[in-house]
Amino acid sequence: MRHTLPIAPQFYVTAPQPCPYLPGRMERKLFTALQGEGAQRLNDSLSKQGFRRSQNVLYRPACAECSACLSARINVHDFHPSRSQRKTLNRNSTLERRSTSPWATEEQYALFRRYLEHRHADGGMADMDTFEFAAMVEETPIRTRVVEYVDTETGELAAVCLTDVLDDGVSMVYSFYDPDRTSASLGTYIILDHIEIARENGLPHVYLGYWVPGSPKMGYKAAFSGLEVYVNGAWEKMRDPDGYDAQLHPLSNDPISEQVANISLPDGRPLPAHRSRQGGR
Structure with missing residues (x-):
């Protein structure tokens, strides 16, 4: 019988480009391909280390002069809806x-097009056509679901979330909703319902993507109790949001080689530092 050793993933770094969250800054991402028989285990493992999925790629911010972006998740056991969030649930009871x-x-x-035109007309997805949209939804090598929210009174599709199922939670990859339902707080409602999805399935976490202190676009995530953020290689309970400084000195960021060396593979092995390469993605 022939045995082969698993091939460790290769990591690459994107070229710097303008940050979509904080003006005047440049972003850079560390990324690796998500493919093969071990894709699900790799996604489970790296999601716990602050990575996010986009189609067949896992990525994490690795900016040279800033580390403001913090991966965020809700601890389902510690979550308790606020009065405002309970009202949001009631408003969307249909x-x-x-x-x-x-x-x-x-x-x-x-x-999706209506949502972008009203909420993110100048964003990076503004020119996405139907084929690119289909790729975003369908190109996934792991357990993924499309969660639709349909109004039972009108039959209209009100909201959609592309959701990954992890071994310790659900990950909200991308969500969009009817921009005309401004009073319904659909963005908040989708998160609240995903907390319920996790609870129904005995999963402890809901992964929300990145929370960025100082970015108005990301401020809503701090309103959820039980929020945890990934800081210095570990998850911690959210402190006072104002206590997270987005103005970090560039020397406080580890070199890419050290960041890669500190990544753990699903079997617990660390990656060798030489596996990071410059990329143009």
Whole structure:
């Protein structure tokens, strides 16, 4: 019988580009391909280390002069809805959750376009066509679901979330919703319902992506109790949001080689430092 050793993932670094969250700064990402039989285990492991998935890629901010972006997740056991969040649940009582396989539809894309035009007209996804949208939804080598929210009174699709299922939670990859339902707080509602999804399935966490102190776009995440952020290689309970300084000195950031060396693979092995390379992604 022939045995082969698993190939450790290769890590690359993107070229610097303008930061979408903090003006006047440049962002850079550390990323690796998500593929093969070990894709699910790799995604589970790196998600716990602050990485996020985009199609067949896992990435984490690795900016040279800033480390403001903090991976955020909700500890389901420690979450207790605020009065405002309970009102949000009541306002959306007519919505029905429908979980499907990762398959893009014309109805989803139409809602996605309306959402972008009203909320992110100048964002990086503004020019995404139907084929690129389908790729975003369908190109996944792991356990992924499309969670739709349908208004039972009108039959209209109100919101959608592309959701990964991890071994310790659910990860909200990307969500969008009807921009005309401004009073419904649909963005908050989707997160609240994902907390319920995690609870129903006995999963301890809901991964929200990145929280960026000083960015108005990300401020809403700090409103959830039970929030944890990934800081200096470990998860910690969110302190006073104002206590997280976005103005970090560049010398406080570890070199890319050290960041890669501190990444743990699913079997617990650290990666050798030489596995990071410059990339143009």
